[in-house]
Amino acid sequence: MLKKIIEDRVYSLLVLLTVVVVTAAFVFPATFPTFENFRQILLNLSIDTIVAVGMMILLVSGAFDLSVGSVVAFTGCLTAYLMHFYGIPVPVAITLGLTSALVVGFVNGYLIAYMGINPMIQTLAMMGIVRGFALMVSGSGIQNLPYWFNAIGQSKLLGIQMPVWYMLLTVGIFTFLLNKVVAFRQFYYIGGNERAADLSGIRVKRVKMAGFIISAMLAGLAGILLSSRLGAALPTMGRGLELRVITAVILGGASLSGGLGKIPGALLGALFMGIIANIMVISRISGYWQEIILGVILIGTLWLDKYLQKRYSGST
Amino acid sequence: MQSLQLDHITKKFPGVTALDDIVVSFLPGEIHAVAGENGAGKSTMMNILTGNLQPDSGEILLNGNKLVIKNPRDAFEYGIAIVHQHLSLVDSLSIAENIYANRQPHNRFGIIRFGELYKKTTVLLHELGLDELDPATPVTKLSAANRQMVEIAKALAQNPSILILDEPTASLTEKETAILFTILHRLRKQGTAIIYISHRLDEIFRLSDRVTILKDGKYQGTFATKDIAKDELIRRMVGREIKALKSQSTASTEIMLDVKNISGPRFKNISFQVYRGEIVGLAGLIGAGRTEIARTIFGADRLESGEIVLRNKKLDAHHPREAIANGIAYVPEERKSLGLFPDMSVADNIVSADLTLAAGGKFYNHSKARQTALRSRDQLGITSKGVEKKVTNLSGGNQQKVVLARWLLTRPDVLIVDEPTHGIDVGAKYEIYGILKDLAKEGKSILMISSDLPELIGLCDRILVIRKGIVAGEIARPDFSEEKIMSLAAN
Numbered sequence: 134m135l136k137k138i139i140e141d142r143v144y145s146l147l148v149l150l151t152v153v154v155v156t157a158a159f160v161f162p163a164t165f166p167t168f169e170n171f172r173q174i175l176l177n178l179s180i181d182t183i184v185a186v187g188m189m190i191l192l193v194s195g196a197f198d199l200s201v202g203s204v205v206a207f208t209g210c211l212t213a214y215l216m217h218f219y220g221i222p223v224p225v226a227i228t229l230g231l232t233s234a235l236v237v238g239f240v241n242g243y244l245i246a247y248m249g250i251n252p253m254i255q256t257l258a259m260m261g262i263v264r265g266f267a268l269m270v271s272g273s274g275i276q277n278l279p280y281w282f283n284a285i286g287q288s289k290l291l292g293i294q295m296p297v298w299y300m301l302l303t304v305g306i307f308t309f310l311l312n313k314v315v316a317f318r319q320f321y322y323i324g325g326n327e328r329a330a331d332l333s334g335i336r337v338k339r340v341k342m343a344g345f346i347i348s349a350m351l352a353g354l355a356g357i358l359l360s361s362r363l364g365a366a367l368p369t370m371g372r373g374l375e376l377r378v379i380t381a382v383i384l385g386g387a388s389l390s391g392g393l394g395k396i397p398g399a400l401l402g403a404l405f406m407g408i409i410a411n412i413m414v415i416s417r418i419s420g421y422w423q424e425i426i427l428g429v430i431l432i433g434t435l436w437l438d439k440y441l442q443k444r445y446s447g448s449t
Numbered sequence: 450m451q452s453l454q455l456d457h458i459t460k461k462f463p464g465v466t467a468l469d470d471i472v473v474s475f476l477p478g479e480i481h482a483v484a485g486e487n488g489a490g491k492s493t494m495m496n497i498l499t500g501n502l503q504p505d506s507g508e509i510l511l512n513g514n515k516l517v518i519k520n521p522r523d524a525f526e527y528g529i530a531i532v533h534q535h536l537s538l539v540d541s542l543s544i545a546e547n548i549y550a551n552r553q554p555h556n557r558f559g560i561i562r563f564g565e566l567y568k569k570t571t572v573l574l575h576e577l578g579l580d581e582l583d584p585a586t587p588v589t590k591l592s593a594a595n596r597q598m599v600e601i602a603k604a605l606a607q608n609p610s611i612l613i614l615d616e617p618t619a620s621l622t623e624k625e626t627a628i629l630f631t632i633l634h635r636l637r638k639q640g641t642a643i644i645y646i647s648h649r650l651d652e653i654f655r656l657s658d659r660v661t662i663l664k665d666g667k668y669q670g671t672f673a674t675k676d677i678a679k680d681e682l683i684r685r686m687v688g689r690e691i692k693a694l695k696s697q698s699t700a701s702t703e704i705m706l707d708v709k710n711i712s713g714p715r716f717k718n719i720s721f722q723v724y725r726g727e728i729v730g731l732a733g734l735i736g737a738g739r740t741e742i743a744r745t746i747f748g749a750d751r752l753e754s755g756e757i758v759l760r761n762k763k764l765d766a767h768h769p770r771e772a773i774a775n776g777i778a779y780v781p782e783e784r785k786s787l788g789l790f791p792d793m794s795v796a797d798n799i800v801s802a803d804l805t806l807a808a809g810g811k812f813y814n815h816s817k818a819r820q821t822a823l824r825s826r827d828q829l830g831i832t833s834k835g836v837e838k839k840v841t842n843l844s845g846g847n848q849q850k851v852v853l854a855r856w857l858l859t860r861p862d863v864l865i866v867d868e869p870t871h872g873i874d875v876g877a878k879y880e881i882y883g884i885l886k887d888l889a890k891e892g893k894s895i896l897m898i899s900s901d902l903p904e905l906i907g908l909c910d911r912i913l914v915i916r917k918g919i920v921a922g923e924i925a926r927p928d929f930s931e932e933k934i935m936s937l938a939a940n
Contacts, residue, residue, distance in 0.1 A: 315551075315559045322550055325539030332499075332537035333550035333603075334522040392541040 142386025142394075142438070146401045150408065157412050164415050172293055178407040179296035180205070180362075183355040185378045185385075185399035186307050187348030192382055193311070194344045195324035195391025198241065199256040201352040201378065203263035205371030208234045208356035210271035213366030216282060217275050223282045227357055234353025235346060237263055242345030246338040260375070267368040274367040278360070286361030296358050300400075303351065308396040320344060324391025380431055381406055405430075451512055451528065451610040452476050453498075453642055458507035460493055467493040469666045470507070475611065480633060480643040482653040482674065485663035485686055489874075491646050494663070495613055498644075499524045499531050525552075530609030532601050532617050538588050545570035545584035548603045573602050578628045593620040593735050601629060612636065613644040616872075618652060620735050623935070630656055650679060662686055698910045698926070699886075700727035704761075705894040706863050708746065711755030715741040716918035718755070723863065723894040728885065730909035731898045732934045738918040739898045740782055743865045746896075747779040748772040759863065773802070778861035780852050782868045782898070788852040789840055795851055796822035796836035802855045825854035829884055846877020853884060864888060867898045882908055902931045914938050 137144055158166040184201050191197050212230035215221040221229070241259055244250045288295050310317040319340045322330040331337050352371075360366040383389070384405060385398025406427060413423050453475045460468040468490045475481045485491050496502040498509065500518040509516045511527060518524050524531070538547050545566050546553070554565040570584035577598050588596060597620050604612060614633075618626045633643055633656065647653055653660055654674060662669035662685045669685045706723040716738035723729050731739045744750040746757055748766030757764045759775055766772040769779070781787035790798055799822040822836040829850045833843055840851055849869060856864065866885070870878040885908060889895055899905050905912055906929045914921045914937040922937040 313560045313563075315553055315555050315561055318546070318553065318561065319551070321542055321546075322539050325541040326537075329537040329539050330550070332501075332521050332531075332533060334520075334525050335551050336522070392539065 143398050143401060145438075146385065146398065146405060150401065150405055153405075153408060153412070157408070157415075161412075161415050165412065168292075170411065170415075172297075174404075174407045174411050175297045175300075176294050177410075178403045179294075179300040180355045180359050181374065181378055181381065182300045182400050182403040183303050183358070184348075184352050184374060185381050185403050186303050186396055187351035188378045188382045189385065189387055189394050189396055189399040190307070190311065190317075190320055191344050191348050192379075192387035192389070193324045193391065193394050194320040194341060195327065196245065196252040196341065196344060197256070197379060197389070198345060198348050198352075199253070199375045200237065200241065200259035200263055201348060202371035202374035203260045203267060204234050204237055204349050204352035205356035205359060205374060206366075206368055207237075207263045207267040207270075208353035209360035209370055210267045210275065210356075210366040210368055212282075212357050213275040213278055213360055214270040216279055217277065223279055226282075230357055231350060231353045234349045234356070238346035238349025239342070241349065242342030245345065246341035264368070267370075271366055271368045274365055276365045278364055278366070282361055283364045284361075286358050287364070294362075296362055299354075299358060303354075304396060304400045311396050321392060324393075326392070377406070378403075380427070384431060384434055451642060453529075453611050454510040454513075455494070456508045456510055458494075458497065458504045458509070460490075460497060460502060460504050466666050468497070468504070469668075471663075471668050473661050473668065473671060475642045475644055477610070477640045477642050478637055479658045480637055480645055480656055482645045482647065482657035482660040483663065484647070484650070484653055484660055484682060485669075489663040489686070490666040491663060492615070493666075495531065495615060495644075495646065498529060498611075498613060525607060528607075528610040529613065530604040530607040530611070531613040532604045532615060534597075534600075534616050534619060537603065538596060538600060540589040541587060543585045543587055544574070544582060544591075544599055544602075547588055547599060548573065548606050550603070552607070569606075570602075573606055576605075576632070577602055578625070594622055594625055597621055598625055598629075601632075605632070609641065611642045611644070613646070615646045617645075618647070618649065619871075622734050626652075650682065653682075654679065698727070699890045699892075700910050701725045701892070705759070706746075706896070707758040709756050709758065711742070711745060711757065712753045713738075713741055713745050713750055714753070716745075716915070719915075719920055720755075721913055721920065721923075723896055725862075725894055726889050726892045727911070728889050728895040728897055728909045730905040730912040731896065731915055732900075732902065732905055732912050733915035733921075733938050735900065737915045737938070739915050740867055741918075742915070743779060743867055743896065743898060746772070746863075747777055747865060749779070773859050773861075776860070776862035777865065778802075778856035778859055778863070779865045780849075780856055780867060780869060782871065784845070784848055784852060784871075789848060791839070791841045793840065794837050795826070795831070795833050795840050795843065798840045798851050799825050799836070799854045799858065802859045821858070822854075825858065829854050829857075830880060844874070844877070846873040846880065849873055849877070849881060850884070853881070857888075861893065863894045863896065865896045865898070868900065869897065870899070870901060870904060878904070902934055905929075905934070906931065 164170065184205065188197065188201065208230045211233050212226045215226040215229055216223060237259065241255055245252050245255050286296055290298055311320065319330070319335050322333065322335055323337055323340055327337055356370065359370055381402035382394065382399050385394065385402030387394030387398065409427065409430065410423055413426065455471050455473050458468055458471045459466070471494065483491050483494065493502065497504050498518065500520045500523050509518065516527055518527065548570055549566055553561045554569065555561045567584045574580065574582050574584065579595065579598055582595065588599060591599065597617065601617060617629060621629065637643060645657055657674045659671055660674050660677065660682065661671040662682065664686055701724055703725045704722050705725045708719060708721050711719050719742055721729070731742070733739050741750060745752050748769050748771055759777070764772070764775055766775065790801060796819050800818045819836060826833060826836055831847050831850045831854065833847060840848060843851065870881055885895055885897070897905065897909060910926055912924045912929065912934060914924065914934055916938055924933060
């Protein structure tokens with residue numbers, strides 16, 4: 134059991150989270166352990182987590198995507214633009230919005246997998262391009278979105294806001310897919326050893342491209358949810374989101390060299406960051422400290438991981 | 450029952466014809482060895498059969514029908530399986546997922562049946578005599594030999610009608626090799642066509658029914674193995690008689706390196722001396738701890754206890770930097786990953802061990818570096834026009850000479866070489882032997898780790914056999930024999 138906790142980040146993070154939550158509950162019994170507070174924490178991290186699921190898939194396959202934050206903004210803005218200025222029905226606008234995310238993912242994936250462009254450079258360029266498009270369609274922002282559109286992100290089920298449910302659904306579905314389904318297991322082979330995957334008959338390029346498409350589509354979904362929740366589409370939505378999400382996913386057990394990580398790790402990584410941020414707000418620590426502490430935690434976690442692996446791997 | 454035929458296959462690369470109009474048939478129920486030096490075209494042939502490369506002209510025929518093999522997937526479909534040299538495993542995944550990569554048992558929704566996956570793997574591992582392995586173990590935790598066995602299991606799991614093996618025994622012990630041979634004999638009886646590529650001539654004679662010889666991409670004939678003598682086979686592979694390796698000992702009575710009772714995580718209480726001008730061999734199975742001993746002397750691994758004395762002075766090297774400064778050089782085993790900077794030029798690689806020495810002072814002098822590199826090239830006979838091209842464009846033998854050249858620039862007194870001729874062709878091997886002998890004659894002490902027993906016997910003045918981290922025995926030159934070394938190494 135101890136071995137499992139040390140080797141599997143999902144377990145070690147769960148242990149760590151429990152310790153943090155229990156401690157915080159004792160220190161701030163009135164403000165921290167309340168339904169309202171947890172509901173708020175989950176709502177705040179729901180958008181990030183949906184994007185993080187896609188990022189986890191990419192990191193498993195040995196790549197990453199810096200353009201997701203811009204895709205969140207662009208998809209939200211485009212959907213709002215179509216509804217607001219052309220009166221296009223909600224479902225059609227959403228479909229078109231998601232299609233635009235698909236196109237971005239396809240271009241990223243095609244150029245990286247088939248043309249061999251470095252993912253960092255390709256998605257960095259795309260981050261700027263897509264943000265530009267978002268500004269172009271929305272100007273300074275679009276408000277007064279249709280009622281049914283706002284209902285998607287603002288209604289509640291069992292007292293909890295819908296984005297939280299969408300997040301849990303996404304995590305659940307992709308956990309199952311990446312664990313059990315042949316087509317999705319291939320990401321692990323490619324990230325673990327691309328050449329070996331090729332020699333095993335896996336269509337490496339196609340699967341890599343699929344990773345970028347899935348990641349962009351999830352970012353698109355997140356963008357639509359975010360603008361629905363806000364009741365407005367802003368071109369500045371999702372700024373800095375890509376780095377936050379990569380941080381969460383690395384915390385959750387992914388490795389930049391690929392082949393490692395599980396979907397629940399994405400949720401736990403985001404949850405951990407969310408809870409730490411929440412505790413700092415409750416204890417009235419200044420916002421400046423939050424960024425510093427999160428950075429220190431990320432480095433600390435990875436350092437601890439290396440240390441434990443080194444210490445305990447000798448015995449196997 | 451399938452027979453595979455190469456019909457006038459030609460494959461050219463810029464500047465070289467890798468395969469020149471090759472015609473050969475592999476028959477069902479035979480073990481067909483393919484022999485040739487590195488660069489003879491064996492790996493090109495294999496890559497064509499598995500769809501990694503396309504021939505420029507000619508056809509591949511399966512039972513007389515033309516095959517188009519565009520990628521490894523197509524090869525699977527036609528029943529061609531290949532055992533790679535631990536190339537095709539994903540370290541982070543389990544044994545079972547590696548063996549059934551891309552062919553996991555699943556239901557019609559694509560959901561993997563893990564129970565069945567593990568059960569099938571257990572059966573397969575049992576066949577290979579690996580009952581102690583758990584199918585869920587990640588490959589990264591396996592020994593080199595077990596990885597190779599997993600690689601073999603992966604090919605067998607495809608029930609191939611044509612099975613290609615590329616140097617399958619390079620990292621196997623005797624026991625596993627015996628299991629592999631038993632399995633190959635059984636498959637032969639069942640009518641599988643087996644193509645066996647090996648540098649080890651002994652195995653070719655022990656195992657194969659027929660042998661096809663390639664040299665410089667040209668077909669040199671196919672022979673019934675029992676009708677061809679070993680000397681004849683070698684002559685056809687290299688096109689000249691190989692002169693026997695016999696060196697006069699150049700060892701003096703002055704102790705250069707004195708290793709006293711050292712221990713580390715993988716070895717215990719190792720003691721030995723190396724004299725000036727002497728070549729000492731370290732024999733043993735893979736994983737016996739030879740590389741770890743070498744790395745510890747070189748300061749790359751931590752010394753737990755004991756001491757290392759160099760020229761009567763205690764050496765306290767915590768980092769290779771200090772060992773190098775004291776005149777120790779280590780040519781590592783994995784040439785590509787540990788010995789070279791593959792994307793840099795021949796010159797950059799040669800001068801990399803000591804930039805100040807090679808390039809004249811604190812500021813890098815390009816023309817001086819180039820001259821140094823050119824001098825080394827001529828000294829060691831590195832075949833390379835100029836020294837500006839990428840080192841990966843050289844053959845394996847020349848790459849190894851580049852690594853040697855680089856370390857000789859540090860003017861070491863003690864040179865440790867780890868598997869110096871692994872995976873390089875026969876001709877280049879002999880050149881490396883010549884270089885090592887000359888170095889010993891100049892008064893350098895050489896510690897040579899090798900799994901190639903004839904090479905150790907031919908070159909060394911003494912051989913230490915390491916078994917499971919201890920010195921199992923020391924053999925003096927008059928008593929050298931492969932049997933003696935193996936009996937000490939295995940047990």
